[in-house]
Amino acid sequence: MTGPRGPKPKRRFSRNNIFIYGTLLLVSIYYLLPLYVMVVTSLKGMPEIRLGNVFSPPVEITFEPWVKAWSQACTGINCDGLSRGFWNSVRILIPSVTLSIAVASVNGYALSNWKFKGSEVFFNILILGAFIPYQIMLYPIVILLRELGLYGGLTGLVMVHTVFGMPILTLLFRNYFSSIPDELFKAARVDGAGFWRIYFKIMMPMALPIFVVAIILQVTGIWNDFLFGVIYTKPDLYPMTVQLNNIVNSVQGVKEYNVNMAATLLTGLVPLVIYFASGKLFVRGIAAGAVKG
Amino acid sequence: MSVVDHRTAIAGPAKGKPNRLTKNLSSKVAAIPMILTALVVFVGCTIWTIVYSFTSSRLLPKGNFVGLDQYERLWGSSRWLISISNLMWYGVCSLVLTLVIGFTLAALLDRKIRFENTFRSIFLFPFALSFIVTGLVWQWILNPDYGLQGVVRSWGWESFSFDPLYNPDIVIFGILIAGIWQGSGLIMCIMLAGLRGIDEDIWKAARVDGIGTVKTYLVVIIPMMRPVFVTSLVLIAAGIIKLYDLVVAQTSGGPGLSSQVPAMYVYDYMFKAQNLGQGFAASTMMLLSVVIILIPYIYLQFKGTSRG
Incomplete structure (x- = not known):
């Protein structure tokens, strides 16, 4: 051979x-x-x-189209460009992301370490709720918000985002906290730490990566929302996506395609930057949401 | 073991007799938002809408029940029928194409190639963008004068015609192109994760048996990835039923009524036409279709776990 x-x-x-x-x-x-x-x-x-x-x-x-899209483009109601929508979106985004993650992380922690009678039932309803088409809940929520005096304002929209972000985020945090070794939790209990102390001193610092994943998930999700924005806020508080659509699809005037595309790109820039900056974490976020949801 | 003993020893006398309600109180307080969301919003609001879909509510929700009147009117409305037929076409095509594209791309990326990360980033980035952005870009690309059609015509093929957004017969396929652009990256990612979970030995065994690569995928790998396919299927289907923003941005439901979808019907009747009853009935039908998709899924999941 x-x-x-x-x-x-x-x-x-x-x-x-x-x-x-x-x-x-x-x-x-x-x-x-x-x-x-x-x-x-x-x-x-x-x-x-x-x-x-x-x-x-x-x-x-x-670069004129960019300037025009940002500060002069018209929606039919006003002509101060996308900047208004941008700042509205920021004002919606920050409290929504903070509140939804705060609520869901504590929730996931309670569900994995402090189970009580019925907790799993509520959790299962929550997860199934993620599959219910939003359309069926839209109107009753309008009534609820009106009763609370929050319909049309930003607070109401923040609450809506918190509620609809809860299933996926709770799942994300619950799964993460369940993967932390039980001994750690037990040792803290022996040392006399209670619910909140264990959360703030042990669980939260350990869950930092999952907080980042949750932030990525929520920032892109809430920034890209159209339906809730158009229903639960007044026109002068419309988020960027809604305003973008109104600018581009407005029937008055001559179509300025370059301004339209600059506006579209401006609106897409925030999630794009997050996507390319976060890399693998973005994938992890959608995988956690998708595969187990 | 000793840890557990310690805990009971410490916790026992310190707390005295544990009251059933105050036991674990902090946890219950922390879960209040979840409980409210689950019961008030997800269960409560859904039931509310279903109940009121049997009433003659118009401008305001009213309590006079009219049986199935709203549903009869719904299924007699040509606009609703167009919406359903559009959703069917879009749904079937999107399901098949997304699965095929998603799996093919994942399989190609799984062939131990270079620049895998770059390619994956390229296929996935549209998923980060909103449907509004997606719809508006594709509206521009499919513009008959300056877009794809115009370009091909300027190459000398004067009779070339591809203007889906202005042609009622094919408008839904114009939306499909954009929808697949936005969503197929996600499915590719899920499929890739599934492929990575397959044992290297399977490939070795297939090679020993002299089975070709393509055949191995079709005969061995795909059947093994059944759970991944089912998950993808449910994800795509759930997305299809919600289809709304994309159509709003791309065509606003036009030309005429030719690209209407159910979610748009719901929105227009609830918030524009002030015919709440119709909106409620239509949204209940949307829920019904989700339930029909979900039941076999839950059944399969359940069967999967009970089998071990």
């Missing part, structure tokens, strides 16, 4: 590899195209758009 020994060296450009990379590259075009189109269109002037097509790169780069 003479001849080469050891495994056959792999060729780098085998037919298989060309097929795999070729397919992946082709599909990548489909996924990247809209991003490219948004950027390119938002940097062109209107005359250039009318002459060319959506894919042609800008000849003369202009």
